[in-house]
Amino acid sequence: MHEPILELSHVSFSYGAKIVLDDINLTIESGDFLGIVGPNGSGKSTLLKILMGLLRPSAGTVKLFGIERHLFRQWTRVGYVAQNVTAFNHGFPATVEEAVMSGLTAALGIFKRPGRPERQMVEDALENAGVCDLKTRMVGELSGGQQQRVFIARALVSRPQLLILDEPTVGVDVDAQERFYELLTTLRKEQGITLLMVSHDIGVVTEQVQSVACLNKKLYFHGSPAEFWSGDTLSRLYGSKARVLHHAH
Amino acid sequence: MFDFLAYTFMQRAFMAGIIAAILCPTIGVYLVLRRLSMIGEMFAHVSLAGVALGIFTGIYPLVSALGLSLLAAALLEALRRTYRMFADLAIAIMISAGISLAVILISLSRAFNADLFSYLFGSVIAITANDLKLVAAVGAVVLALVILLRKELFYIAFDEEAARAAGIPVDLVNSLFVAATALTIAVSMRVVGILLVSSLITVPVAAALQVGRSFRQTVFLSYVYALVAVLSGLFISYHADLAPGGSIVMVCIILFVVSIGIRKVAGIGGRHRVEAEFAGCVEG
Numbered sequence: 001m002h003e004p005i006l007e008l009s010h011v012s013f014s015y016g017a018k019i020v021l022d023d024i025n026l027t028i029e030s031g032d033f034l035g036i037v038g039p040n041g042s043g044k045s046t047l048l049k050i051l052m053g054l055l056r057p058s059a060g061t062v063k064l065f066g067i068e069r070h071l072f073r074q075w076t077r078v079g080y081v082a083q084n085v086t087a088f089n090h091g092f093p094a095t096v097e098e099a100v101m102s103g104l105t106a107a108l109g110i111f112k113r114p115g116r117p118e119r120q121m122v123e124d125a126l127e128n129a130g131v132c133d134l135k136t137r138m139v140g141e142l143s144g145g146q147q148q149r150v151f152i153a154r155a156l157v158s159r160p161q162l163l164i165l166d167e168p169t170v171g172v173d174v175d176a177q178e179r180f181y182e183l184l185t186t187l188r189k190e191q192g193i194t195l196l197m198v199s200h201d202i203g204v205v206t207e208q209v210q211s212v213a214c215l216n217k218k219l220y221f222h223g224s225p226a227e228f229w230s231g232d233t234l235s236r237l238y239g240s241k242a243r244v245l246h247h248a249h
Numbered sequence: 250m251f252d253f254l255a256y257t258f259m260q261r262a263f264m265a266g267i268i269a270a271i272l273c274p275t276i277g278v279y280l281v282l283r284r285l286s287m288i289g290e291m292f293a294h295v296s297l298a299g300v301a302l303g304i305f306t307g308i309y310p311l312v313s314a315l316g317l318s319l320l321a322a323a324l325l326e327a328l329r330r331t332y333r334m335f336a337d338l339a340i341a342i343m344i345s346a347g348i349s350l351a352v353i354l355i356s357l358s359r360a361f362n363a364d365l366f367s368y369l370f371g372s373v374i375a376i377t378a379n380d381l382k383l384v385a386a387v388g389a390v391v392l393a394l395v396i397l398l399r400k401e402l403f404y405i406a407f408d409e410e411a412a413r414a415a416g417i418p419v420d421l422v423n424s425l426f427v428a429a430t431a432l433t434i435a436v437s438m439r440v441v442g443i444l445l446v447s448s449l450i451t452v453p454v455a456a457a458l459q460v461g462r463s464f465r466q467t468v469f470l471s472y473v474y475a476l477v478a479v480l481s482g483l484f485i486s487y488h489a490d491l492a493p494g495g496s497i498v499m500v501c502i503i504l505f506v507v508s509i510g511i512r513k514v515a516g517i518g519g520r521h522r523v524e525a526e527f528a529g530c531v532e533g
Contacts, residue, residue: 052414053414053416054410054413054414073416075416080415082410082411082414088407088408089282091458092406092407093458093462093463093464093466093467094403094464095462095464098463098464098465099407102400102403102404102407102408102412103415105400105401105412105415105417106415106416106417108400110397110398111397136463138463
């Protein structure tokens with residue numbers, strides 16, 4: 001029996017009178033790879049912000065590892081790669097090593113300085129993300145795909161059990177995207193990391209994930225990619241004329 | 250050539266100058282990278298109001314400047330939280346409040362005199378033993394605070410949203426940092442002058458950004474630049490009988506131009522990086 005990593009029950013959120021999320025129920029179990037898809041403005045990013053504790057839901061409860069979100073303090077168990085990571089200040093003079101080390105800030109606390117064990121954790125994260133050779137390079141000088149891997153390394157450095165990725169392939173070329181999905185598969189299979197990815201790219205996502213959740217204010221579907229394609233979810237989500245263009249790669 | 254170091258007032262000027270040269274880039278590197286350089290300008294204006302308040306009421310001006318700066322830091326945080334979308338407006342309002350209060354108090358106390366000018370442009374002879382003690386004590390507190398929070402400050406400057414999501418107490422760290430900035434400006438203005446103190450915060454960092462190949466290296470270089478500027482600026486100001494603020498900041502500007510030259514010759518960094526940095530410096 002897999003333990004639930006994340007449980008949302010009856011979660012709603014509104015900005016003033018505008019309802020963004022309406023009665024969402026969703027559970028992610030250990031070892032799962034869940035893709036959350038939905039059109040622009042469907043509340044995907046808001047849902048992630050709630051999961052990350054950046055917003056509090058208007059109603060309902062969110063539990064991470066069985067603990068209510070607002071009481072959750074085990075920061076190192078969750079890694080987060082924000083949307084559009086490649087849009088950061090490219091003039092920032094941080095090396096890859098310095099950027100990845102910053103992912104240990106919360107784990108170290110105020111008074112502790114990084115020492116040998118932390119440097120080893122950085123090495124491991126760089127190796128896992130396949131960017132060992134870039135350690136001393138400046139993050140701002142790397143390609144989009146390389147930067148994305150650096151930010152994944154930063155999310156992995158505290159050895160999380162759950163990795164949350166918000167539109168991770170935006171600004172990354174197709175070749176790099178393919179290698180990126182290979183990396184995610186390795187992380188899940190070899191290290192048992194549970195993955196939650198938000199994307200608007202339904203075609204690609206459903207090829208990669210184990211389960212799909214379709215969001216557009218409400219949760220329209222949660223199940224396997226095969227069930228997703230056999231049902232009428234797509235037309236209910238986007239309207240009857242929706243078509244998916246499959247990328248040739 | 251260095252006989253001036255025998256004078257007690259010059260020793261004090263150099264000591265206070267070295268403290269300012271360490272504090273300003275310590276704070277400046279985070280301000281510049283977060284594109285908040287205008288906060289330096291804001292606290293300089295508030296410090297001027299503080300000095301004017303001191304002259305008007307008879308309170309020791311450095312103390313009133315420190316007090317008013319801390320009050321402004323608290324007000325700024327409150328304004329920024331109320332008007333989240335207009336953080337720059339909060340800074341502009343505080344600049345206006347500071348300068349208008351300063352003008353009123355200076356006019357009321359008929360204080361357009363040499364004493365005021367020493368605060369505006371910096372001074373090598375006006376730094377008293379009490380000034381130096383206060384500068385050293387406040388400097389030690391600021392330095393200890395920033396060293397303690399440097400991991401958190403780096404994370405927030407690099408990626409505030411990720412820092413927040415990782416459980417870093419971002420609002421608390423920001424408030425402490427703004428207070429540290431207020432104190433840095435108030436104690437550094439004695440040497441460099443109110444009009445030029447924010448330049449010592451930003452220009453050495455801007456120069457270091459041109460050639461630094463890591464965050465650690467950039468911080469180190471900004472210290473080197475600030476120290477070279479302050480020491481040579483004080484030396485020039487003594488021999489040419491100039492107010493020190495101008496010569497110190499002019500050396501900073503020369504170092505900045507030289508750094509751009511070094512960068513071009515050495516071919517450091519890509520085009521996009523240069524553009525991003527300039528955007529950061531100009532906006533801030």
